Each structure stands twice: as structure tokens, then as C-alpha cells.
Amino acid sequence: MLGLDQYAPFLLSALGITIVVLGGYGLYLRSRLSGLSRPQSTRPVTPPAAPVPSTNRANGPSTP
Amino acid sequence: MTRALGYASAGLLAVAFYGLLFVARPDRVQGDAARIVYFHVPMAWVAFLAFFVVFGASIAYLRTANPRWDHLGRASAEVGVVFTTLVLITGSIWGYPIWGTWWSWDPKLTTTLILWFMYLAYLMVRAYAEPPRGARYAAIVGIVAFVDVPIVYLSSYWWRTLHPQPVIGPLAEQQPSTSIVWVLLLSLLAFTLLYAFLVRLRVRIEQLSEARAHAWA
Numbered sequence: 001m002l003g004l005d006q007y008a009p010f011l012l013s014a015l016g017i018t019i020v021v022l023g024g025y026g027l028y029l030r031s032r033l034s035g036l037s038r039p040q041s042t043r044p045v046t047p048p049a050a051p052v053p054s055t056n057r058a059n060g061p062s063t064p
Numbered sequence: 065m066t067r068a069l070g071y072a073s074a075g076l077l078a079v080a081f082y083g084l085l086f087v088a089r090p091d092r093v094q095g096d097a098a099r100i101v102y103f104h105v106p107m108a109w110v111a112f113l114a115f116f117v118v119f120g121a122s123i124a125y126l127r128t129a130n131p132r133w134d135h136l137g138r139a140s141a142e143v144g145v146v147f148t149t150l151v152l153i154t155g156s157i158w159g160y161p162i163w164g165t166w167w168s169w170d171p172k173l174t175t176t177l178i179l180w181f182m183y184l185a186y187l188m189v190r191a192y193a194e195p196p197r198g199a200r201y202a203a204i205v206g207i208v209a210f211v212d213v214p215i216v217y218l219s220s221y222w223w224r225t226l227h228p229q230p231v232i233g234p235l236a237e238q239q240p241s242t243s244i245v246w247v248l249l250l251s252l253l254a255f256t257l258l259y260a261f262l263v264r265l266r267v268r269i270e271q272l273s274e275a276r277a278h279a280w281a
Contacts, residue, residue, distance in 0.1 A: 005090065007097035007161050014100045014157040018150050025146050029265040036272035
């Protein structure tokens, strides 16, 4: 039976750190695995749009 | 299979934690601090097992060049480093109330720290070197680093050390009580199943990452 003596905080912190680290590592692996298991996108890559020639503002706005 | 391993290890760990908190008796001298041994020692054993698997997988990879062995070695090394980190932390937490210090340059502790650094080096080689060469270099590191495992285990016999002698196994000096053995063995089984579960997850990640990299190439 847990005595809860003066050493109990050391025991509980060691146990807590162990559970948090192992649990966290397990969850990290699960999330990486689920990210990789998702089907890859098969959408074709569209070529970048041709650059639109900019109006030469140095000459001022064109007037009709 | 992986899911079953996960549930089995979680269930057994819960039973083992219950056992170490409520079934095992507190030590006459160390009180509740002695209960840390019930998960510190099994985690150390599992770390040794993990590095033994890295050793075997490294030899197999150098002989066959089959990437399956490389995946297994890398997965086992990573899980082994996580367990060794926890061994160092829980040992330090046990040491403070019992020895009066968080850390001592004791042979057992020092060789364990060296072990941790060597497998960290393994993971760094594996992460930063180019794939075919990186796997080969890491395999060599995985074989060389394993030399430290028996040194860690036998260090308390070879040198004068503060670290307690093994409480169970062929080199144990005195036989512990039945309840101590049962809780310790249950904890050992639970952590071994957890190791198998984590390695399976990690190997699957390696396989999927490689398949995705090939698909993009």
C-alpha cells in the first residue's frame, strides 16, 4: 500500500513524467502515421499563370 | 495486431502501476522512493532490448542492404532513446532523496549517459546523411554503440559504484520477495509490449514515408 511518506512526491513525479513522455510520444507517432496514411492529392499541377505586362506608369495614364 | 499490442500494453501498464502503488510494500529504508525501481528497472531492460534489436538489424542491413532492416533499426533506436531518457530522469529523481544529489559521476550513470549520446548520434547520422550512405553509416554506429550495453550492465561489478546491484536476474546477490518479483515481472512485460507497439508504429511511418518519397520522385 502506498505509504505517502516524505518520498511520495518523488515517486509521483517520476511516474507522472514517465506517463506523460510515453503517452506524448505514442500520440506523436499516431498523428504522424495518420498524416501519412491520408491519401495523397492527385489534382494535376496547373502551370503558373503568365505574367501580365504592367502598364508603364512613367508616361502617365493613357488618354484617348 | 498493432492495435491489439497497444491495448494490451496499456492494460498491463495500468495493472503494473496499480501493483507498484498499492500491492508492493514500501521499503524499510527508502520508503515510497523504492517504488520508482518498479518502472526504472523495466525501462532500462527495454532500452537494452531496443539497442540489441538495433545491433541485430544493423548487421542484417550491412549483409543484405534490405531497407526493412534499416527501418527496424531506426525505429528501435528512437524508441530506445526515449526509454533511456526516462531511465536517466527517473534514476535522477530516485537519487535525490536517497543519495542527496540529482546526479553523480558514478560508473553506471556515466556509461548510461554515454549510451544515450551514442544512440542520439545514431539518430543524427540517420537523419542528416544522404539515404543510402546514411543507412550504412548508421548501421556501423548501431553496431559499435552496442558495445556500451554490457559495460552499463556490468559496471556495478567492475567498478565501485553507488548504484544498487541488480535486484533480479542471474547476477542478483539476494532473492527479493515474491511480491517484488511479480510486480517487477508484470511491469517488465507491460513495458516490453509497449516497446513492440511503439516500434511497429515507427516502422510503419518509415515505410509510408519511403513509399511517399518514391511516389514523388
